[in-house]
Amino acid sequence: MCGIVAASSKRDVVPILTEGLRRLEYRGYDSCGIAIVDESKLKRTRTVKRVNALIEQTKIENLSGLTGIAHTRWATHGAPEICNTHPHFSHNMMAVVHNGIIENYEEIREELIEKGYEFLSQTDTEVIVHLVHSLYEGDLLKAVEKAVQRLRGAYAIALTCIKEPNRVVATKKAAPLVAALGEGENFVASDPIALAGVTDKFIYLEDGDVVDVTPEKVVIWHKEGEEYKTIERPVSIIHEFSSEISLGNYNHYMQKEIFEQPRAIADTLEGVQGITGAIFGFEAPEMFKRLKRVLIIACGTSYYAGMIGKYWIESIAKVPVDVEIASEYRYRESVPDLDTLVLTISQSGETADTLAALRHAQDLGMDMTMTICNVATSAMVKETKAHYITRAGVEIGVASTKAFTTQLAALYLLALAICKEKGRLTPEREEQAIRELRHLPKSMDVVLKQEPEIKTWAELFADKNNALFLGRGAHYPIALEGALKLKEISYIHAEGYPAGELKHGPLALVDGNMPVVTVAPNDELIEKLKSNMQEVRARKGVLFVFSDADSNIEPSDGIHVIKLPENYGDLSPILHVLPLQLLAYHTALVRGTDVDKPRNLAKSVTVE
Known part of the structure; x- marks a missing residue:
């Protein structure tokens, strides 16, 4: 959510900053801007259009300078104007x-207005720059250090000043921010990907760090007691971004990331030769032996992954599981259980609601904590005792695909590992699970080859305004995820339901204009699901069924069927989500929406 790039250099930084913003577009935004210190003057260009429009404006205005800050904004306080x-x-x-x-911007704003400061925006951000200005006595670093003592909330901030034209000062609390090291230039960014190709040396800042950036050096200050003191943070070398941010032969990042899923699953499972709690960290085996329950906390697509994880952990490990939406869990009175494993799931590891929910659980005394996350350096990984790092790679499309399926792979491993540590996993079952996991990427490749058939369905969906998605058992969350994908990128209103709930309300919506997508694996609930499908047909609803080859569901009038090549048992949800992703993608293409950057949405939700 939002993006920051800042630079202090001995060369013109405008191309670096604008290209950095382009690389951060995946995070979601509705406006963008850049400010440059040029010959002791501040120059600024802003737009409510895309980054390409901003780049054109910088060229028209001949904007250049050695120090600057840039931003993509996702509106919270004040409209995108x-x-x-x-x-x-x-x-x-x-x-x-x-x-x-x-959070306390109104209080600070009133104080500053009384001092004569004029506010030109409706944002909470403007109080920061006026507050720092009011505290400025010739040293930007000291002014920022004083200002952050007044600020409450979550923030990553970067400032520059014409009286110190070669300097950027930045700080963070509960929001991602990195410093980056170059030759004769140094940087700050909200995500290392912003500086891919510029540098490969990054310092992940901690909450409370204030970083002083000039072309010659990066100095990090952290408050100890009543004083700020310099502190060393490790430098991480990151090389791998360049290939991942290239579209290659694909038209959109979402399409690329859908087809990267077999490789992402293989990478996520790489090195797993046998099932053991130790693959989740050295403290995990003892926690798995001790736990009596699992509490899964997540948001959005990760929440749906957690719902599937519940089915697996309960059926395989025989341990009860609760799944909570993070923003709900943290604001209700819950009963803490010290024998519960608190598991967070997040692509970025910086999701604000999930982080806050984790800290809430810790405050309640629940000390067995774990995360499944795609970013090894994230706050969530640092704040939990155990973790599993998925290896989905950079996911740029706002609508999550490969991050979701790699989370599922990790959750399946978790179910097996808990079962193993509790002495309930037989050698035969372990061997079978490893064999199925190793074969999974090939099965996914086969499913993805059905893209041409799915494209024909997209033509039938494109003029619809509503859709229902049905599933049962572990495939009910897959129906929810399929509905989410369709609404996220095509803007068709879609809802997912457990198929058995159809007659308890949603059936009232079914008619010839309401497509009903059905996830129909050949499992123990298939006959029940077929009955639900007949309920739809009796109301002239049109069915679009993703079945297994042996489900004995054939196409007929009002029933469209695409058969997946094989039934994959427990891992079937991973295969069945792939065609739903492709259906959403191709429907959005037909409707002409912005697939990778859907309106109003952000990739990494780092605010509440």
């Missing part, structure tokens, strides 16, 4: 960009 677009200025002397939310 120019007056609310970052960077914000104070007295044409100081500029700021900000990710996050300042």
Whole structure:
């Protein structure tokens, strides 16, 4: 959510900053801007259009300079209008960009208005730059250090000032921010991918760090007691971004990432020769032996992964599981259980609601914590005792695909590992599970080859306004995920339901204009599901069925059928989500929507 790029260099930084914003477009935004210190003047360009439009504006205005800050904004306080677009200025002397939310901005705003400061936006961000300006006594670093003592909320901030033209000062709390090292230039960004090809040396900042960036050096300060002192943070070398941010032969990142899933699953499972709790960290085996319950906390697509994880952990490990939406869990009175494993699931590891829910559980005394995450350096990994790092690689499309399926692979391993540590996993079952996991990428490749058939269905969906998705058992969350994908990128209203609930309300919506997508694996519930399908046909509803080859469901009038090549048992949900992803993608193409950057949505939700 939102993106920051800042630079202090001995060369023109405008191309670096704007290209950085382009690389951060995947995070979601509705406006963008850049401010440059040029010959002791602040120059700014902003737009409520895309980054390409901003780049054109910088060329028309001949914008250049050695120090600058840039931002993509996802609106929270104030509509996506120019007056609310970052960077914000104070007295044409100081500029700021900000990710996050300042919770006490109204209080600070009133104080600053009384001091004579004029506010030109409706944002919480503008209070930051005026507050720092009010505290400025010739040292931007000291002014920022004083200002952050007043701020409550989550934030990543970068500022520059015309009185110190070669300097950027940045800080963070509960929002991602990295410093980056170059030759004769240094940087700050909300995501290392922003600086791919510019540098491969990154420092992951900790909450409370204040970083002082000039062309010659990066100095990190952290408060100890009442004083700020310099502190060393490790430098990470990251090489792998360049290939992952290239589209190659694909038209969209979402399409590329759908077809990367077999490789992502193989990478996520690489090195797993046998089932053991130790693959989740050295503390995991003892936690798995001790636990009596599992509490899964997540948001969005990760929440649906957790729902499937519940089916697996309960059926395989025989351990009860609760699955909570993070934003709900943290704000209700719950009963803590010290023998519960608290498991968070997040692609970024920085999801604000999930992080807050994790900390809430820890505050309640629940000390067995674990995360399944795609980013090894994230806050969630650092704050949990055990973890499994999925290896989906960079996921740029806002609608999650490969992050979801790799989370499922990790959850299946978790179910087996808990079962093993509790002495319930037989050698035969372990061997079978390993064999099926190793074969899974090939099975996924076969399913993805059915894309041409799915494209023909997309033509039938494109003019619809509503759709229902049905599933049973572990495939009910897959129906939810399929509905989410369709609404996210095609803007067709879609809802997922357990098929048995159809007659308890949703059946009232079914008619000839309501497509009903049905996930129909050949499992113990297939006959029940066929009855639900007949309920739809009796109301002239049109069925679109993804079945297994041996489900004995044949196409007929009002029933469209695509058969997946094989039944894959417990792992069937991973195969069945692939055609739903492709259906959403191709429907969005027909409707002409922005597949990779759907309106109003952000990739990494780092604000509440």
